[in-house]
Amino acid sequence: MTEYIRPRDLDEALDARAAHPDYMVLAGGTDLMVNANHKHAPAGIIDLWRLPGLGGIARDEAGLAIGAGATWLEVARDAAVTERWRPLAEAAREIGALQIQARATLGGNVGTSSPVGDSLPVLLAFDAELELASVRGRRRVPYREFCTGYRKTLLQPDELIACARLPSPDPQWTTRTTWRKVGTRRAQSISKVMGAAVIELDRDRVVRSARIALGAVADRPIRIAAAEQAVRGLPLADAAEAARAATRTAIAPIDDVRSTSAYRREVAGNVVAYFFSGIIS
Amino acid sequence: MKVELRVNGQLREVDCSPWKRLLDALREDLRLTGTKEGCGEGECGACTVMLDGEVVNSCLVAVGQCAGRDVTTVEGLAHGDLLHAVQRELVACGGAQCGICTPGIAVCAAHVVDRGLATSRDKVRELLAGNICRCTGYQLIVDAVINAAKAK
Numbered sequence: 001m002t003e004y005i006r007p008r009d010l011d012e013a014l015d016a017r018a019a020h021p022d023y024m025v026l027a028g029g030t031d032l033m034v035n036a037n038h039k040h041a042p043a044g045i046i047d048l049w050r051l052p053g054l055g056g057i058a059r060d061e062a063g064l065a066i067g068a069g070a071t072w073l074e075v076a077r078d079a080a081v082t083e084r085w086r087p088l089a090e091a092a093r094e095i096g097a098l099q100i101q102a103r104a105t106l107g108g109n110v111g112t113s114s115p116v117g118d119s120l121p122v123l124l125a126f127d128a129e130l131e132l133a134s135v136r137g138r139r140r141v142p143y144r145e146f147c148t149g150y151r152k153t154l155l156q157p158d159e160l161i162a163c164a165r166l167p168s169p170d171p172q173w174t175t176r177t178t179w180r181k182v183g184t185r186r187a188q189s190i191s192k193v194m195g196a197a198v199i200e201l202d203r204d205r206v207v208r209s210a211r212i213a214l215g216a217v218a219d220r221p222i223r224i225a226a227a228e229q230a231v232r233g234l235p236l237a238d239a240a241e242a243a244r245a246a247t248r249t250a251i252a253p254i255d256d257v258r259s260t261s262a263y264r265r266e267v268a269g270n271v272v273a274y275f276f277s278g279i280i281s
Numbered sequence: 282m283k284v285e286l287r288v289n290g291q292l293r294e295v296d297c298s299p300w301k302r303l304l305d306a307l308r309e310d311l312r313l314t315g316t317k318e319g320c321g322e323g324e325c326g327a328c329t330v331m332l333d334g335e336v337v338n339s340c341l342v343a344v345g346q347c348a349g350r351d352v353t354t355v356e357g358l359a360h361g362d363l364l365h366a367v368q369r370e371l372v373a374c375g376g377a378q379c380g381i382c383t384p385g386i387a388v389c390a391a392h393v394v395d396r397g398l399a400t401s402r403d404k405v406r407e408l409l410a411g412n413i414c415r416c417t418g419y420q421l422i423v424d425a426v427i428n429a430a431k432a433k
Contacts, residue, residue: 004282004299004345026343033302033341034322041300049346073335097411098389099326102335103342187410188324 003044021157028103068107087179120221124213289357299345326412329385355384370425378416399430
């Protein structure tokens with residue numbers, strides 16, 4: 001019989017995680033519970049759903065801290081996220097539909113680390129940092145280093161994801177942020193290609209820097225370094241085509257049930273071009 | 282494992298694996314068969330129930346997670362013979378055909394209407410996007426939800 005642990009606070013959760021590294025860490029269950037009746041029952045469950053201290057969205061000088069237990073519904077409805085980290089709110093609104101958004105959490109998306117995790121390119125584009133906790137203490141890891149391969153991460157067997165920190169945009173520059181998802185339908189569909197960008201413009205509307213990230217085009221969510229380099233120093237009007245060309249040669253997506261490599265390459269180029277051409281003010 | 286939870290306002294107990302899906306605990310242990318299984322993958326919304334006031338797919342909830350929590354199923358929408366406004370309107374508008382998706386639609390629509398979120402047809406379509414119906418083409422369902430919101 002599966003053992004069930006519902007910790008009362010983060011310390012208890014970390015103790016349970018250290019004592020039972022083989023137990024399933026479960027929150028909203030929107031990924032782990034799919035076809036659960038046909039799956040082998042786990043030895044135990046450490047239930048983090050609504051764990052006190054693991055949820056919440058807080059804003060300070062440095063930026064935004066989103067607890068791993070925050071749901072996408074909470075992220076989508078948060079005023080600070082909508083105002084300054086808008087692509088994250090937009091991604092949140094396109095993760096499944098209402099029933100999924102009410103349960104799926106930031107920590108779940110990060111921990112599952114699927115190449116099609118909709119929030120993950122947004123974390124890359126904002127150069128987010130993760131805070132990981134264990135009985136040994138806490139450590140911070142840049143999100144760009146966290147995914148090490150197909151559904152592989154730096155998370156250790158005794159660690160839990162505590163929160164993600166998204167830095168505030170540098171007020172010295174005009175920052176434009178954007179998000180785009182392409183799937184078979186708007187709600188509920190698993191992405192064929194999606195991504196986000198954070199673009200800094202100087203006063204003359206020249207691209208000072210850009211962080212461009214895509215999902216579903218590699219074994220993990222990735223930054224498109226070639227496109228980022230290609231647009232640096234270009235007038236905004238020329239950036240879209242440069243970014244499109246660089247993206248098309250930089251990625252090597254796969255064929256699968258949802259799409260083909262050729263389609264993904266074409267659409268990824270279009271999505272990245274849109275990140276620049278969509279900037280109208 | 283014994284799990285005590287509140288279902289449609291009443292304290293109930295199930296004795297089963299905490300890994301059992303809430304959907305199965307409702308249908309098999311509590312004999313509340315109004316909640317239907319569609320896809321079992323969180324795609325179709327047929328098994329929608331309210332958990333602590335939010336709509337969720339009961340196929341994706343482990344029943345152990347429901348200990349001490351509040352569940353509302355389609356059986357809990359009506360008060361005695363008095364149907365919830367969305368149930369009345371689904372009947373009046375013909376917003377049901379084969380009926381498999383209907384309990385999930387009714388629960389999600391009741392949540393949306395009771396929260397005052399059904400402000401336009403587009404909004405209703407967005408909020409009910411997680412409930413798939415293969416019969417009606419949705420028009421009559423949207424009509425029903427809009428009418429129910431107006432009746433509130």
